[in-house]
Amino acid sequence: MEALVQRLLQGERRALARLLTYVENEVEGVEAALAALFPHTGKAWVIGITGAPGTGKSSLVNALAKAFREREKTIAIIAVDPTSPFTGGAILGDRIRMRDLSGDDGVFIRSMATRGSLGGLARATRDAIRVMDAAGFDIILVETVGAGQSEVDIVRTAHTTLVVEAPGLGDDVQAIKAGILEIADVLVVNKADRPGALNTVKSLNAMLRMGHPASRTQLVAHHGRLLEVEALTSNTHEAMWIPPIVQTVAIEGKGIDKLLDAIHKHREHLQQDNLFAALERTHIEVELYERLREALLANLLRNISQDAIQTLIQRIQTRELDPQGAVQELLQTQQMKA
Numbered sequence: 594m595e596a597l598v599q600r601l602l603q604g605e606r607r608a609l610a611r612l613l614t615y616v617e618n619e620v621e622g623v624e625a626a627l628a629a630l631f632p633h634t635g636k637a638w639v640i641g642i643t644g645a646p647g648t649g650k651s652s653l654v655n656a657l658a659k660a661f662r663e664r665e666k667t668i669a670i671i672a673v674d675p676t677s678p679f680t681g682g683a684i685l686g687d688r689i690r691m692r693d694l695s696g697d698d699g700v701f702i703r704s705m706a707t708r709g710s711l712g713g714l715a716r717a718t719r720d721a722i723r724v725m726d727a728a729g730f731d732i733i734l735v736e737t738v739g740a741g742q743s744e745v746d747i748v749r750t751a752h753t754t755l756v757v758e759a760p761g762l763g764d765d766v767q768a769i770k771a772g773i774l775e776i777a778d779v780l781v782v783n784k785a786d787r788p789g790a791l792n793t794v795k796s797l798n799a800m801l802r803m804g805h806p807a808s809r810t811q812l813v814a815h816h817g818r819l820l821e822v823e824a825l826t827s828n829t830h831e832a833m834w835i836p837p838i839v840q841t842v843a844i845e846g847k848g849i850d851k852l853l854d855a856i857h858k859h860r861e862h863l864q865q866d867n868l869f870a871a872l873e874r875t876h877i878e879v880e881l882y883e884r885l886r887e888a889l890l891a892n893l894l895r896n897i898s899q900d901a902i903q904t905l906i907q908r909i910q911t912r913e914l915d916p917q918g919a920v921q922e923l924l925q926t927q928q929m930k931a
């Protein structure tokens with residue numbers, strides 16, 4: 594592992610690929626590698642791209658990567674597929690569409706699918722981002738399908754979040770249904786070459802005028818949970834960010850300059866008033882509590898036999914014991930043992 598870490602820090606792509614596989618498979622010893630890499634992280638700008646299936650996220654990632662390359666930035670891409678471990682076809686599709694980026698050492702592409710739980714995927718994605726960050730990439734693009742929990746997980750890792758819409762996916766703006774407008778730093782109306790694009794822009798605009806939540810509230814972490822709270826009155830107008838709406842035709846590279854510009858402005862926005870430090874603090878707090886919960890539970894369960902759990906379940910089912918009482922009982926026996 595140690596040698597692998599050194600090779601990764603020296604920029605060796607094969608070491609990077611191998612470490613990412615270790616992260617994904619939670620291979621023993623990978624935690625030590627992640628710990629050794631951690632001091633080398635915190636430099637990359639992480640951009641999350643989310644939206645309903647088929648809106649053109651991968652095409653946008655492709656176009657963005659090319660545009661960043663033209664500006665001499667190195668790019669790592671993670672395509673996360675939280676829906677199913679059986680969508681190898683879709684992942685292959687992503688890879689094929691990104692083939693015009695291959696052969697360039699300044700671009701690195703990786704797909705990740707769930708193996709077990711969504712939580713596991715979120716952790717693996719976060720760790721993969723760190724590994725790529727330590728490997729020295731300037732920009733990390735993370736694509737996930739907007740399907741519930743995964744958007745929130747992007748917020749927990751990305752610095753700038755793009756929410757992608759496209760016309761003709763139904764009569765309403767998809768973001769309303771999925772409730773993901775709140776997390777958008779930039780709204781992208783892709784497939785602007787299609788009829789209805791202007792209507793999509795109009796509905797998004799109307800929603801923003803009604804008061805984009807971000808213009809009145811802010812995300813904060815409280816005991817490791819993300820909460821939306823009223824923006825502090827001391828948060829003056831400079832501190833507020835209203836997500837711009839950018840139209841693109843990803844497959845033709847149209848509007849990509851404007852999108853890059855919007856991303857850049859958001860980055861500049863975060864760099865004022867210590868907003869970036871606050872965002873990072875929130876990310877760290879959420880992660881810390883998440884890991885703590887996991888570790889405590891794992892610790893506890895190590896000392897409890899499956900039989901004991903099964904007995905408790907039975908006692909709950911027969912109404913002899915209530916679920917909260919069962920938890921208390923478990924904690925007490927643990928304390929007595931300790």
Ligand SMILES: Nc1nc2c(ncn2[C@@H]2O[C@H](COP(=O)(O)OP(=O)(O)OP(=O)(O)O)[C@@H](O)[C@H]2O)c(=O)[nH]1
Pocket residue numbers: 645646647648649650651652653683738783784785786787841842843844845
């Ligand atoms: N007309 C038009 N088609 C586009 C545009 N961008 C992407 N497409 C097409 O839309 C389809 C879906 O594009 P993808 O980039 O795979 O979309 P995605 O959001 O990554 O899809 P999933 O990852 O499956 O959710 C493909 O056939 C693209 O060629 C665009 O700007 N205009």
Ligand SMILES: [Mg+2]
Pocket residue numbers: 650651652687736
């Ligand atoms: Mg895709």
